Amino acid sequence: MGFAASVLITICAAAGLEIILDLYFWDTNVKKQGPSDNPGWSSIRYKVYPDINATDNHLRHVILLLEKMGYKQAPIYDSDWDLLWAHEYPFLNASLSLQKVLYHQIVNHFPGIGFITSKVHLSTAALPFMPKAFRLPTQKYDFLKYAENNPDLLFVEKHNNHRFINIRSSSSINLNSSNSFIQEFIQNPFLVDGHKFDIGVYVVLTSVDPLIIYIYTGDALFRYCLAKYYPFDARDVDKYVVGNNYLPTWKVHSLIKYYTTLGGSMQATFDAYVKDQGMNPSEIWLQVEEIIPQTILSKIHEISNKLKMYQSGIFFELLRFDFIVDDALKVYLMEVNMSPNLSSAHFKKNSLLYDQILYSVFNLVGIGSSLKNNRQKLHNKEEIVTSDKNIVINLNNCVRHLCHESCTTKECELCLSCLNVNQVNILKKAYYEHLHKIDMKRIYPKPVANPENFDIEAEVRNLSTKNAWLARWYYWKCKENRSWCQ
Known part of the structure; x- marks a missing residue:
């Protein structure tokens, strides 16, 4: 056997030994830090209000689907939870401490609904x-x-x-x-x-x-x-x-x-x-799709005022x-x-x-996200689904009006460089919902079927500032990507 061949064998053997050792230590660490010992691997948790017993059937479909998605039930007054599913209005129960809900915790009601x-x-x-x-x-x-x-x-x-x-x-x-x-x-x-x-x-x-x-x-x-x-x-x-x-x-x-x-x-x-x-x-x-937004808008100020008391958390209805x-x-x-x-x-x-309603709802609001089936720490987990680049629209307009230098003009209101943190989060949430809507159809802001024949400024003329801002973003998403049109 020549010298070169001997060196090659030695290198390969060393590399193989290193791989074996790496696999051994990886396997050992995984076993040592499995679900029972490492809190980063623990199951996501839901709780139900009011508490139910084994004979109750009214939430059977909710609970079965949650558990299929990897959720485990937590005691009603446990503060460590990811989802609160309340069959009754929960905000009058002070012991639930919903005014202190954390940013990642989801509640299936809005205050004031x-x-x-x-x-x-x-x-x-x-x-x-x-x-x-x-x-x-x-x-x-x-x-x-x-x-x-x-x-x-x-x-x-x-x-x-x-x-x-x-x-x-x-x-x-x-x-x-x-x-x-x-x-x-x-x-x-x-x-x-x-x-x-x-x-x-x-x-x-x-x-x-x-x-x-x-x-x-x-x-x-x-x-x-x-x-x-x-x-x-x-x-x-x-x-x-x-x-x-x-x-x-x-x-x-x-x-x-x-x-x-x-x-x-x-x-x-x-x-x-x-x-x-x-x-x-x-x-x-067509009448149904007009009546629903008008009904909610008729009481939106009262609901908004109640919601101001809750500074964090994720609410849906x-x-x-x-x-x-x-x-x-x-x-x-x-x-x-x-x-x-x-x-x-x-x-x-x-x-x-x-079952199909709940499956669509859970996916839409993030309950059924495949990245949530445990609490394993994952670098930039949210960005895997929705990042800054996904919410960017109308780049030519942003450059034309120098929005990267100044945000004083109306034309810059949707340019990424001019968005505050709250606005970025709103648009990322809207993008997430679009990706996960399953059998849900957005009816407000009004969906755009054909942007060339849609007068966006006439549409937003009587809307609140925030609703008009979001409606324009949806319009531009449709104009640039027809999968956003309905």
Whole structure:
């Protein structure tokens, strides 16, 4: 064997020994610093409020999906948690210390959301797409004037402390009743096989200021009244009230061929039925997408003021907007539900709907991020998904106006060099949501379909400063990358 060959063998052997030693020490260190010993490897933690027991079914889908994603449940008053899933409004419970929530902790409600989920607050807000409503006895004279001008109307009478309702004419209502309200009854509902129904649309609010709203497009919840609407009898609430034991889509005769035989969703099934009647269901969904932002905007100042008390943390809101439709396809908003029902205990076939809604929500807001399945320390973890370069838009404009030197002109408001830390975080969050929206569709700021035919300045003219700023950013993202257009 020559000298050169001997040297080569020696070098290779030394290198091999070094690799073996490196692998040994890596393996030893990993075993020593595994999940049980190294806090950096511990599981992400969720907690539920109020605490639940093993027989509770209302959060079953939530908990099963969280645990599939690697979350472990923490005690309710433990301060070490990543997600708080509250089925009830949690901000009145001082022991939860939510005003001290940390920057990475996620809460599934916004402070002040009750301004739109309280039926009395909402129905008496004089929104044009809600049936006219009055509080008693404070708005008694307003009601009398309205009833005089509309003598053929019927009204729903509801007391705030129970769920029972009555349909009455204006002359039979007790105007001195306290703690109740009355609302105009829509007498000409669109019917499917003679049944009145409501539509539940799932909505996610991810930011308040600026406002960002998504709707779930994978399906909607259709609930049909048990009894046929005609002949109408106000004493039979099953004709006009959707109860817990409602008639599901798969038991409505004319819908079976679409839903059961052909495998359509509830929404696709309904749309097919409407088309069979010679009508256009898109008229309904266009109204829905206009009503939802207007509703939230009507109470946004009250919600924003509540949110100012909470300086850190990540808040979002999953809501269900309930609508009815009249025989001319005009859409009316009836109520907005905080913590909407996600239990399939009563209707097993709704199980997939709830799982898919939650999967989309969890991904959208960061609960389901693949980088969060443990707390392992990872250098620049956030930048792997969203970095500064991902939020940059309109570079030519920024150079033309020398925005790297001065930020005094309006043209520089979206240039990276002129953004403050909070603005950068807002845009990175918006970019993250776009990447992870699954079956969610952003409806506010208004999506742009074709930037060449979209007047962005006309669109933002009546928006708040922050909402207009974000709307312009979305517009430029669409203009530069058509995957951002909707």
